[in-house]
Amino acid sequence: MSLVCFLWFAPDHASVFVDLPWGEAWIAGASVGLAAPLVVFFGSARDGTAPPPDRTGVRKSLPDQIAQRHAERIGQIGSWYWILETDEIVWSEEAFRILGLSQSDTVPKWAEFIRIVHPDDRAAVDKWFRRVWKTDDEHATDCRIMLADGTVRWVEAREGPVFEGGKKTAIFGTLRDVTERVEQLAEIQALSSHQEELVAIRTAELEAEIAKRKAVQAELELSEAVHRNIVDGAAEAIVTVDTDGTIISANRAVQTIFGYEPEALVGEPVAVLMERDVAAEHQRFISNYLLTGKSRIMGSTTELSAQRADGEVFPIELSVNEVTVPGQKFFCAIVRDISERKAAELALRQTAERLEESERNLKQLLDLSPVGITIVEPEDHNRLYANEAMARMFKIPPDTPLSEWGAAETFADPATLGFVRSIGFAKNPVSDLELLRRRRDGTTWWCLHYSRPIIFGGREAAIVWHLDISNRKAIEAELSRKEAQLRSTIDNAPAGIVMTDKDQKIVLVNEELRDILDVPREMLEPGEFYGDVLRYMADRGDFGSGDIEQKYERALHTLRNPNTGIHEYSAVSGRVFGVRRHEVGDGSVVTVAVDVTEQKEGEERLRQALWDLELAQDELVQSEKMASLGGLVAGVAHEINTPVGTAVTAASHVREETVKIREAFARNEVKRSQFDNYLAAADEGTRIIESNLHRAAQLIRSFKQVAVDQSSELRRRFNIDAYIRETVDSLMPQLKHYPKVELQLEMDADVSINSYPGAFAQILSNLVVNALAHGFGQDRSGTILIRTVTLDEQVKITFEDDGAGMDADIRTRIFEPFFTTKRGSGGSGLGMHIVYNLVTTQLSGTIRCFSNRGQGTRFDITIPMTPETEND
Known part of the structure; x- marks a missing residue:
């Protein structure tokens, strides 16, 4: 909590009442005896509230305002108050004075304050204020301001929130001129910096004196250090040994080569670095050298076996020299690890062996290749190798030395060899080179060449593949010939x-x-x-x-x-x-x-001929229909003639009996028996007349309906089963000519359809006539069965006979126009064609024929109950 307090002491008051209009009121005692009024202002910026100027509606008294102004002036503290609700800012008189601004010319605004802040401090002050504006804590900062006369002053700014009812309502802050404090701190820092400079100078003098003393010591150690660095930096192990074989010193390479720390080897016998057999001879070698002054390894390089710290024996290269200093003699040995070199030499030998093995394997593989392969030198093209396929290609006898193969004679044109050499055939890679080659017997063949540089037998060479493409060349020539023929064909x-x-x-x-x-x-x-x-x-x-x-x-x-x-x-x-x-x-x-000009003209002529043919066909079809109708009329006329003739005979007989009875009646000679006989004859005659006329009327009615339907193309609704019976009745006269043939009906449809009865009657009539004429004849007995069933919205009619049947050839052509097996007997070949057209076109149905020779014939006709035609 931060508290700023302004107190007002009057000379004539022994105690004072401190009024905090934004917080609770309290009384503080004070001593009297001040020569002048003392004003101190308290302001809470935390859990109290700062005094809002006149915002609460309680106007301060004139003494309070004077006291506040005197307090700020004496304390040199300016205040400001920012009301958040109205965005109103109030600066005190002391604030205007500290900032060097006139109350009459300056409106209290944040922009006015920022404007007089030193340019180098504006960004920092603005950032500080924006940050503290969003927090509820107290904050302070120092900055420079520039007065109107150009003077730069330091100002300390503080701020804190004001809460009323738990809500932040304003921000209260103070301004204080701290220029003197800042300048005093600057002077103190300057004095401190000067003192530090004096200490630094004395320290440098002492360090220089110490450095001179150390330089003398360093010069003494330099020689030894340089020597030690050279020795330690050597890649070879350097070991000094006294005449007793004890190690005096060792460089760092000893650790790398032998695995020992150099310091650990000092005082140890040099034999620890030697392989067991070499170590046994070492002391004898030293003793002999000291006695005779002669040695085969002194001053020379020798290969020996050494032993590492882990017991591994490895090859070394050893150089030993004698070193003599006043009062002392010792030996200096330089040791080089040649393990890698020895391994490389071994690998090189093994590689050479593998190369030799590879060449042997290569030759074996090349000998098995069906492609002709040869290896030649790059300069003079001498052959170093040729496989068996190569020999077969050029027809060179087996075991012929390569030197006798030759080169120029293997080309159809000897000048080609110069061309091959000019392109660097043996050095540069060559692909898809086609040349005409010559065999030893003089025949030629086309060869496709590929070559690549290789190393063979440790020297540069070239491997050349030969592929016989004579067949391909022949095919290409044939293709060229055929292409020329094709071109000639196209052109002509x-x-x-x-x-x-x-x-x-x-x-x-x-x-x-x-x-x-x-x-x-x-x-x-x-x-x-x-x-x-x-x-x-x-x-x-x-x-x-x-x-x-x-x-x-x-x-x-x-x-x-x-x-x-x-x-x-x-x-x-x-x-x-x-x-x-x-x-x-x-x-x-x-x-x-x-x-296609002539073709189009021919098509037009053919179209006209086809049109004429279709007209003739229609006329023939119509003639066939009329012939069928004529036969029907003749049969019905013959059938009607019998009942009509019987009725006429009966009528004549009744008339004669009537004349007789009338004459007898006129003579008054009528007897009872005579009258009874007349009545009996009249009754029998009228009965005969009635039954025969009824029969005739029935035949006429069926004939009339069928005849009208056959001559009409009108659609109407009719019962399929009833109409089949009527049609069959009209055909009975024709069936009488075939007494051994029975016609049976199995009517299970019993539905009314909206179709063309004339086409229907024509179909049944043609099927019956065709079955009688072709299936039975006059003397053969059999049965014709007509069956009807309903299938959803369709009616299926089966017309089946057990007559002669037909073979496959006739069955496949039965619906063709003008096809008949009775052409010499008056057949036109249009009957079944008419049936097919009526079923498929006018009735919108389907018809299928099933028949085998000697097994009868069956026609399955399926028609919709309401056929769709072009008129629909």
């Missing part, structure tokens, strides 16, 4: 041909196409863009009138996206050409144009 073809690549550029074109297109010749040269030809033709009007750009784009699209269809092109000459395009891989397209 009666059709125009052009090939374009994936970019629609011309690859080849024949003369026929040039004549067909009739465009400038330079546009049809290989490499030209075929789209330019299409553009020329479009502009010329070859593709018709209308949007030229659209027609050009369509033609170019067919070129880029070929299909197997034939497009017609009418030349400006009036001739018609059939154009076909197809892709031949990698985006290339072949376009073929054939003159």
